[in-house]
Amino acid sequence: xxxxxxxxxxxxxxxxGATGDWEVIIGMEVHAQVLSNSKLFSAAxxxxxxxxxxxxxxxxxxxxxxxxVINEECVRQAVRTGLGLKAKINHRSIFDxxxxxxxxxxxxxxxxxxxxxxxxxxxxxxxxGPDRQGQFEDVEIGIERLHLxxxxxxxxxxxxxxxxxxxxxxxxxxxxxxVSKPDLRSSDxxxxxxxxxxxxxxxxxxCDGNMDEGSMRADVxxxxxRPGEPFGTRCEIKNVNSIRFVGQAIEYEARRQIAIxxxxxxxxxxxxxxxxxxxxxxxxxxxxxxHDYRYFPDPDLLPLEFDDDFVEALKADLPELPDDKKxxxxxxxxxxxxxxxxxxxxxxxxxxxxxxxxxxxxxIAANWVINDLLGALNKAGKTIEETPVSPAQLGGIIDxxxxxxxxxxxxxxxxxxxxxxxxxxxxxxxxxxxxxxxxTGAIEKAVDEIIAANPDQxxxxxxxxxxxxxxxxxxxxxxxxxxxxxxxxALVKSKLGIEE
Amino acid sequence: MSVDLATVKRVARLARxxxxxxxxxxxxxxxxxxxxxxxxxxxxxxxxxxxxxxxxPMRMKTREDIVMDGDKAADVVANAPNSDRDFFLVPKVVE
Numbered sequence: 001x002x003x004x005x006x007x008x009x010x011x012x013x014x015x016x017g018a019t020g021d022w023e024v025i026i027g028m029e030v031h032a033q034v035l036s037n038s039k040l041f042s043a044a045x046x047x048x049x050x051x052x053x054x055x056x057x058x059x060x061x062x063x064x065x066x067x068x069v070i071n072e073e074c075v076r077q078a079v080r081t082g083l084g085l086k087a088k089i090n091h092r093s094i095f096d097x098x099x100x101x102x103x104x105x106x107x108x109x110x111x112x113x114x115x116x117x118x119x120x121x122x123x124x125x126x127x128x129g130p131d132r133q134g135q136f137e138d139v140e141i142g143i144e145r146l147h148l149x150x151x152x153x154x155x156x157x158x159x160x161x162x163x164x165x166x167x168x169x170x171x172x173x174x175x176x177x178x179v180s181k182p183d184l185r186s187s188d189x190x191x192x193x194x195x196x197x198x199x200x201x202x203x204x205x206x207c208d209g210n211m212d213e214g215s216m217r218a219d220v221x222x223x224x225x226r227p228g229e230p231f232g233t234r235c236e237i238k239n240v241n242s243i244r245f246v247g248q249a250i251e252y253e254a255r256r257q258i259a260i261x262x263x264x265x266x267x268x269x270x271x272x273x274x275x276x277x278x279x280x281x282x283x284x285x286x287x288x289x290x291h292d293y294r295y296f297p298d299p300d301l302l303p304l305e306f307d308d309d310f311v312e313a314l315k316a317d318l319p320e321l322p323d324d325k326k327x328x329x330x331x332x333x334x335x336x337x338x339x340x341x342x343x344x345x346x347x348x349x350x351x352x353x354x355x356x357x358x359x360x361x362x363x364i365a366a367n368w369v370i371n372d373l374l375g376a377l378n379k380a381g382k383t384i385e386e387t388p389v390s391p392a393q394l395g396g397i398i399d400x401x402x403x404x405x406x407x408x409x410x411x412x413x414x415x416x417x418x419x420x421x422x423x424x425x426x427x428x429x430x431x432x433x434x435x436x437x438x439x440t441g442a443i444e445k446a447v448d449e450i451i452a453a454n455p456d457q458x459x460x461x462x463x464x465x466x467x468x469x470x471x472x473x474x475x476x477x478x479x480x481x482x483x484x485x486x487x488x489x490a491l492v493k494s495k496l497g498i499e500e
Numbered sequence: 501m502s503v504d505l506a507t508v509k510r511v512a513r514l515a516r517x518x519x520x521x522x523x524x525x526x527x528x529x530x531x532x533x534x535x536x537x538x539x540x541x542x543x544x545x546x547x548x549x550x551x552x553x554x555x556x557p558m559r560m561k562t563r564e565d566i567v568m569d570g571d572k573a574a575d576v577v578a579n580a581p582n583s584d585r586d587f588f589l590v591p592k593v594v595e
Contacts, residue, residue, distance in 0.1 A: 014571060019510060036565050037565050037566065037567050038563075038565055038566060038567045038568075038569075042569060043563065043566065043567060043568040043569040043570075044569045044570035045570050050574065050587045051586065052573060052587045053573035053576045053586045053587070054570060054571055054586075055570050055589075056570060056572070056573065056576045057570055057572075058569075058572075058575070058576070059569075061576045069561060069562070070560060070561075070562050070563060071561065071562070071563050071564075071565050072562040072564065072565065073564075073565030075562070099514070099515075101516055102593070103590040103593055155590075155593065157592060157593070157594050159584075159587075160584075160589070160592075161591065161592075162591065162592050163582070163591065163592055164590050164591070164592045164593050164594070165584065165587040165588070165591045166545065166585055166587060166588040166589070166590055168576070168588070168589075192570070201591035230549075292514055294514065301560060302554045302558065302559065303560065304560060305559060307562070324501065347581070436569035438556070454564065457559045457584050481540045499577065
């Protein structure tokens with residue numbers, strides 16, 4: 001693989017050292033667990049959290065004579081993902097054995113793809129920002145390849161003083177290893193890349209993207225150089241399991257490398273681990289031959305081949321992806337690029353918004369979803385899946401404002417009630433007397449009372465018309481916020497003899 | 501292509517096969533004999549010939565995505581030298 005530098009050094013992203021600026025170069029290998037019922041080469045379940053070794057067939061346990069048979073859904077998922085990454089789909093790919101010994105790998109090799117992966121070069125557009133001016137910058141990040149491989153089992157080291165416990169439930173579950181080109185130039189870009197990749201996988205339904213359950217894990221390759229110079233020696237940080245940690249690991253690792261070089265040292269190419277508790281990376285005490293995997297084609301498996309029709313059928317069934325959805329929200333619903341970006345960031349948020357916007361004004365729906373719903377969810381530390389207010393309820397609020405039943409201010413109160421207690425928006429407005437008073441007679445009565453009770457203010461207001469606002473406020477207070485503000489404004493002005 | 505003693509020992513270690521100094525020396529000779537025999541193949545011109553990954557003229561069989569196996573933890577660990585509550589137990593390995 002020849003590495004091409006496609007980026008222009010950008011001082012905004014430089015890291016200042018003691019002797020001048022440095023540029024960090026980042027490439028990522030993401031392991032994404034394929035969403036499927038059964039494993040890549042066996043008919044055992046992939047379900048998370050089952051009893052130890054319950055999801056294990058004799059194939060997964062590598063009993064002698066057992067043969068792998070490929071799961072066609074895993075192949076489809078890999079192709080779908082390739083299409084979502086606008087990548088080249090290889091109609092013929094080959095499974096190889098990657099040989100190493102570890103207790104969680106009963107075969108003594110991992111079935112993977114080496115020279116001929118199922119998916120070739122593609123790309124992801126990431127959005128970095130906002131900067132101080134509130135602007136986002138779109139950056140294209142190249143994808144080198146995607147291949148299918150088996151996951152390993154899981155070891156636990158804290159159950160016994162001298163023994164490790166091994167559970168093979170994950171052994172043989174299909175993974176997609178998605179390798180980026182070394183196109184990333186800051187920890188923010190790396191985080192944006194992972195976020196966008198996860199979003200695409202979730203839209204496609206090919207991986208659930210749950211990093212805390214380990215269904216998405218990242219290996220991060222980091223090197224530093226003087227801007228414009230050739231790439232430096234890289235270190236690989238293994239198995240980072242959250243987007244935030246990826247950012248922290250890169251910041252730490254880049255500065256560690258800069259400090260070594262500025263002190264006159266050289267970087268050793270090595271594999272490192274990120275320690276989230278200490279916020280630092282440390283060297284894995286690997287043996288010199290840890291990377292001698294002696295790949296060779298797996299004689300138990302034939303080449304994986306499919307035709308154009310197979311790919312075209314999957315392409316025709318592909319869901320709308322975040323970039324296309326964003327474009328449609330801007331084009332058809334008149335949303336700002338910023339609002340559209342927020343809404344498409346997660347499929348669940350986009351689905352929620354679309355349910356609210358159905359048959360309603362898109363911009364108003366977007367405002368409610370972004371400012372009120374997402375604001376409240378964020379404050380409560382809830383995800384969109386845990387929202388107490390359904391799209392139908394939020395839509396109900398918007399309808400009640402639109403037909404003049406409630407004011408915008410009361411609508412916020414109604415949202416609070418729905419958030420805390422639930423219920424039907426229209427019924428709540430009825431039963432709690434939250435209806436906007438549009439009856440001029442009633443509003444007039446309230447205005448008259450306030451004017452009669454405050455003769456001093458009346459005199460002042462006649463001299464200084466801007467004081468009319470005080471009367472409007474008093475009337476709104478007296479009516480519990482239910483009076484139509486425009487009607488109150490007009491009445492106050494006419495009663496005080498203030499010109500419109 | 502030929503192998504030296506160090507390579508033979510290294511390959512043996514990677515494959516977790518214990519070989520004595522004596523065995524390694526004998527195997528170096530044997531392996532070089534085999535490699536020399538195989539070497540004759542490089543005389544054949546294979547320009548433009550696809551590398552062969554399989555000898556059977558058929559497509560790979562696939563499987564539907566249905567769970568039909570598992571729930572046999574007792575069988576899975578039956579031959580393990582050591583196990584506990586359906587986990588395999590191995591001498592502690594910590595990276």
